[in-house]
Amino acid sequence: MDASYKPHDRMAELLADELAQVNDLIRDRMASEHAPRIPEVTAHLVGAGGKRLRPMLTLAAARLCGYDGPYHVHLAATVEFIHTATLLHDDVVDESKQRRGRPTANLLWDNKSSVLVGDYLFARSFQLMTETDNIRVLRILSNAAATIAEGEVLQLTAAQDLATDEGIYLKVVRGKTAALFSAATEVGGVIAGASEDVIKALFDYGDALGIAFQIVDDLLDYQGVSAATGKNIGDDFRERKLTLPVIKAVALANTEERGFWERTIEKGIQNDGDLETALTLLNAHGTLEATKQDALSWADRAKAALEQLPDHEVRTMLRDLADYVVERIS
Template sequence: MGLDTITSKPHEALAELLADDMSAVNGLIEDRMASEHAPRIPEVTAHLVGAGGKRLRPMLTLAAARLCGYEGPFHIHLAATVEFIHTATLLHDDVVDESAQRRGRPTANLLWDNKSSVLVGDYLFSRSFQLMTETGNIDVLRILSNASATIAEGEVLQLTAATDLKTTEGIYLQVVRGKTAALFSAATEVGGVIAGADADNVQALFDYGDALGIAFQIADDLLDYQGDSAQTGKNVGDDFRERKLTLPVIKAVAQATDEERAFWIRTIEKGRQEEGDLDHAMALMDKYGTLAATRDDALDWAAKAKSAISRLPDHEIRALLGGIADYVVARLN
């Protein structure tokens, strides 16, 4: 989903500023994804890592550490840890979602098989725990292990919530906090913790990552219904066809008449979709203004991220982090 769709790209400026650190992170990732006894592990991992991506989450860890004045070596370990956790979840998600494409390339489960994707994901989770323990910091171990558990919990919750019309905005937010925002907030929080930042600054970094992750996911869910397929890499309405209850639909269901609710039960809960159903779903969302309301929610969360980052010391990185918060929702204009 494209952070490439806007002309101004603060994440690229951040990547340039952190280029030496990111080079060290990439080197550590390459070293730790190796396996002497199971060559399929580096094959599968290299396929996904080689598909590109912005490495936004590990960059957030590096940025938070530098913003808080860290001069030691372990921000590199933590950034690599965050990327390993993220990559592991992608491998598992593609199996659960039966995905055939990611970042414009065939998924690992399609090129190899589901067993390979699940087991290599498990291996990367294990590597991530090895890396975080090498820092010798019990607080970062607590934060990242809690995030890993929260991510898994969020994915399991989504299994039942995604097709249940009783799913509320509160449950949706809980899912999003689990599957997306938990790693964003952990990535920023551990950067401050490893730097020895005070409690207020660590909390500000956590709040920023949490709000940024929520804004990012809400924007992605909205773009599924009104994005440009050439830029997003997804067909408009994929979430509807896959029976995923995301925020625009949840808002429409909450206001539905009995007849409209019967439509949502047939198409989402029971999965009996017919030609023209997507157009009707879009018409219902337009009737109740749920796409515009979802956009407002994304903008609100981006504003919360910027408010959180404003509590941190004045620094060029702080300005770039604020720019990233604007950037993830600028895709919606």
Template sequence: MSLDDASTKPHDRLGAYLARDMEAVNVLIRTRMASEHAPRIPEVTAHLVEAGGKRLRPMLTLAAARMMGYQGPYHVHLAATVEFIHTATLLHDDVVDESRQRRGRPTANLLWDNKSSVLVGDYLFSRSFQLMVETGSLRVLDILANASATIAEGEVLQLTAAQDLRTDERIYLQVVRGKTAALFSAATEVGGVIAGASDDQVSALFTYGDALGVAFQMVDDLLDYGGAAAVIGKNVGDDFRERKLTLPVIRAVAHANAAERAFWERVIEKGDQREGDLEEAMRLLARHGALEATRAEALAWSAKARDALTRLPQHELNDMLADLADYVVARVR
């Protein structure tokens, strides 16, 4: 499957189907990210918001609401809320990770400073809560507030787990469900809630978002050891250089002999990385089938996402969301 063929990109088809709603979301985002007293806020926010991201998370909210027959205005508020939460976490993540590139462009903390990134991220979190309150739904507020807390919890857990070789797949999944899947599942869940979907349908939407988010993150972790920079928006090997213990490395460490474990302890735990270490890491990942195993796990989560959609109404959007679940993992075929 070619990444250059627009007809093969479900998120593009999803964007075309939801174009009118997405334009309303973009107008609302631009309006709410403005600041009368602090012009740096829209400067920093616009750098990331206008950077050409796919806006996948807000599209999931819109798609869930439309698929469940919603005709009101508040799916737009919720989609903007989800994008603000996502943007806030990216601003904070880049400070924590000391990142220099995001979506192929210099990060906000590099162009401005860490203080600006943290404070503008805080501003966007505050704006997101203003937006979700406007829907008048306590259930929506509960879902998105819990998701925000879960995201922060996942990031803190990653701080302690990322460079500890004792981190296993259970902890890894907990981190992924926190820092990535929590917002995917909240995005789809609130779309169903605002549309008045049944409890079983809302549960199915949650399961779809959760499984899609897990698959999405696993593929990103996989692409770090072999994807094109244009596809992943960062340089190959960034996770290795940042000493992140992602699933491919966890799988390789689990099968390592004494010499191989000593290598991982040096480069991941101690941070003593030398020329040729990334190539050696790639060799060990290949030797133990870690990349293939990670891809198989991502495929299983993608299948779980597709299965959840069978509990939802037949709809054009249902088919697009199913294709999206396939596409997420097709990036590494």
């Protein structure tokens, strides 16, 4: 296999058969005999070319632990259903109009459909899990679902509050992103009957990878290019979201700078040129660079966790994946 492929694509190639089974299962289970609106809305999102990163992590972890099926497929589909349900509800909460370069479901249909179809997918994900007959994976994934919702609520109240510090940011990020990554890798090990050490390492890898992933996302919002992220530069600033680069800049702000952040983020009074001023402050305090270093450090932690795992081609791919996640900012 050509090492110049993106690690994500190499993994998809290695796991192609199982990914196809996951896709079949998702298509099968998103159907509803009675309510055709459900598969319409779900297909719009599931078919929109997401990278299937989370379900792939479950399949990869199970493969690494020598599992030969069939329930890793159910768990991978479960993880994707939880993710999709979360996206549907997120877009309602954020009043988003675009996702993956296409209009959001809440825009194409309405908020009601997004809320209720999201609920349906949550319920379907739990039905799927019960088919594994493994109560431990049910615990892990229901814990993850609770942590995700808790992180989203915390973000709601913390987002526009300048008192939000790096500790709170990390809790939000663990909730909104890392909880599902770590559950995805952990259940792959659990279903394979791996040792507790291996399961712990898989959890730690997913946790650190998810945190790195989200920090990169938040950093690219201030320095990425629109084509790479599908978002516009400064979306988080305009939406008054307190992410790591700004949290670090607020901590270093003088009185005048603090006034700027209070006006633009806390009060939401933004004028022409404010985004440029924000970027100037982030650069002046070196917080974009510091945020980048944090992301790289979490990617290193993810790779360190892999050291606890047996040597395996999947392990190499997971290591490369950790590098790839931070490559966009390196």
